[in-house]
Amino acid sequence: MPCSHSLSSFSLLTSSTHLLHHRPHHLHKPSSTLSVKSSIDNKPPTTEPKPSSKPNSWVSPDWLTSLTQSLTLGEDDSNIPIASAKLEDVSELLGGALFLPLFKWMNEYGPIYRLAAGPRNFVVVSDPAIAKHVLRNYGKYAKGLVAEVSEFLFGSGFAIAEGPLWTARRRAVVPSLHKKYLSVIVDRVFCKCAERLVEKLKSNAVNGSAVSSVQLRDDLLSMLVAGHETTGSVLTWTSYLLSKDPASLTKAQEEVDRVLQGQPPSYEDIKDLKFLTRCINESMRLYPHPPVLIRRAKVADVLPGNYKVNAGQDIMISVYNVHHSSQVWERAEEFVPERFDLEGPIPNETNTDFRYIPFSGGPRKCVGDQFALLEAIVALAIFLQHMNFELLPGQTISMTTGATIHTTNGLYMKVAERQADLAFASTTSSR
Ligand code: HEM
Numbered sequence: 001m002p003c004s005h006s007l008s009s010f011s012l013l014t015s016s017t018h019l020l021h022h023r024p025h026h027l028h029k030p031s032s033t034l035s036v037k038s039s040i041d042n043k044p045p046t047t048e049p050k051p052s053s054k055p056n057s058w059v060s061p062d063w064l065t066s067l068t069q070s071l072t073l074g075e076d077d078s079n080i081p082i083a084s085a086k087l088e089d090v091s092e093l094l095g096g097a098l099f100l101p102l103f104k105w106m107n108e109y110g111p112i113y114r115l116a117a118g119p120r121n122f123v124v125v126s127d128p129a130i131a132k133h134v135l136r137n138y139g140k141y142a143k144g145l146v147a148e149v150s151e152f153l154f155g156s157g158f159a160i161a162e163g164p165l166w167t168a169r170r171r172a173v174v175p176s177l178h179k180k181y182l183s184v185i186v187d188r189v190f191c192k193c194a195e196r197l198v199e200k201l202k203s204n205a206v207n208g209s210a211v212s213s214v215q216l217r218d219d220l221l222s223m224l225v226a227g228h229e230t231t232g233s234v235l236t237w238t239s240y241l242l243s244k245d246p247a248s249l250t251k252a253q254e255e256v257d258r259v260l261q262g263q264p265p266s267y268e269d270i271k272d273l274k275f276l277t278r279c280i281n282e283s284m285r286l287y288p289h290p291p292v293l294i295r296r297a298k299v300a301d302v303l304p305g306n307y308k309v310n311a312g313q314d315i316m317i318s319v320y321n322v323h324h325s326s327q328v329w330e331r332a333e334e335f336v337p338e339r340f341d342l343e344g345p346i347p348n349e350t351n352t353d354f355r356y357i358p359f360s361g362g363p364r365k366c367v368g369d370q371f372a373l374l375e376a377i378v379a380l381a382i383f384l385q386h387m388n389f390e391l392l393p394g395q396t397i398s399m400t401t402g403a404t405i406h407t408t409n410g411l412y413m414k415v416a417e418r419q420a421d422l423a424f425a426s427t428t429s430s431r
Helices: 061-072 087-093 099-109 128-136 145-154 163-177 179-207 213-223 229-243 246-260 274-286 319-324 369-386 422-428
Strands: 112-117 120-125 292-297 301-303 307-309 314-318 387-391 399-401 405-407 412-417
Touching: 099 112, 099 120, 099 314, 099 319, 120 128, 128 292, 128 301, 128 314, 128 319, 145 292, 163 179, 179 369, 179 387, 179 412, 229 246, 229 274, 229 369, 229 387, 229 405, 246 274, 246 369, 274 319, 274 369, 292 319, 314 319, 369 387
Parallel strands: 120 314
Antiparallel strands: 112 120, 292 314, 301 307, 387 412, 399 405
């Protein structure tokens, strides 16, 4: 499920003006940012399946691919390449990061391909223009499989509801996420909770015990809103990325000291924590939660690029692929917070033309996006203000999936209490 967190929390922060204009065939270079690219017009790589050394098995996805092809794709005029799913692509990943083979197949088959997954077949989309088409045309594309499999959990909750029920409930919830409400919540909830977390961590700093970021996440979850797994995962991966990039960590800490001057962040301060916000934005590009979005075509349609889909077609939009594609982003695999112009707007689906879609887009976009960003910024700012941290050596950090991307075996950090550099803060701050 996209947001497995409870819906009892609420939102704002301004979204977009224009950061990146869509220029279909070219690299785009907004001032002082890295360019992003469009993959839709690039010729897809070869659709020839790679030879496999392993024998076919009747339980293997390659067998399922063949069966599905023969049963459902005999008359295929969709123009969509068919990915040949091989057992070795997924066998090591069962129970793990199943979105990773989708990335491998994108590199083999291009930004759109058809994949057999059991008796169904999915069209896997890794292209911003096609993702935009599907997400924006909500009337033509419903939640489909994701609503079916999570109905036991959500009942008729509006995260998976369709039609008039969804419209009515969404309208009812949105006002509760208004900016006025959020500005109060920053002070009364986010700051207080993050400060309590820091107090807890200080005892770990004193006795030298390692802290697992899973625990850190769980602490944040229980102190903030129950089930807030998405924001917890964002904080986990952002702290991981910063621990691997000391220059960015120092830059973020200096910014926190300069802007906050040893105080907790106010709602007004948040807009000045520009670099720290970009660290979170970039972390959500590299680790989007959830990594895939699911839709089902309600009617036959033609996707950008002249790919045809029939009514009933299941579609997976791999946000992970869009965010990691070298056709879409320069230095796609690197953590570069500055790729998003510090003086520009916060990146979102609109101002990146669906190249950056961590909160999805279109009518079913996350209602809690601004709430979540504020919460993450406040928690990270207070954490960086009071703690130094470093990754314990010898860990292999790998990904696994639930509703969000998790670390497979936790993330162990050594934490130490930190004094804000107030000398630096007072000489350079305008506060
Ligand atoms: C970093 C944190 C978060 C991330 C990454 C995230 C991500 C998403 C995504 C990708 C979707 C759209 C799924 C789709 O298009 O199928 C979504 C939907 C949703 N999110 Fe979030 N979310 C976050 C935080 C929140 C928070 C804090 C709330 C509550 C205040 C929330 C409430 C919802 C709801 C109610 C929906 C369903 C909206 C609808 O179907 O109309 N989310 N979220």
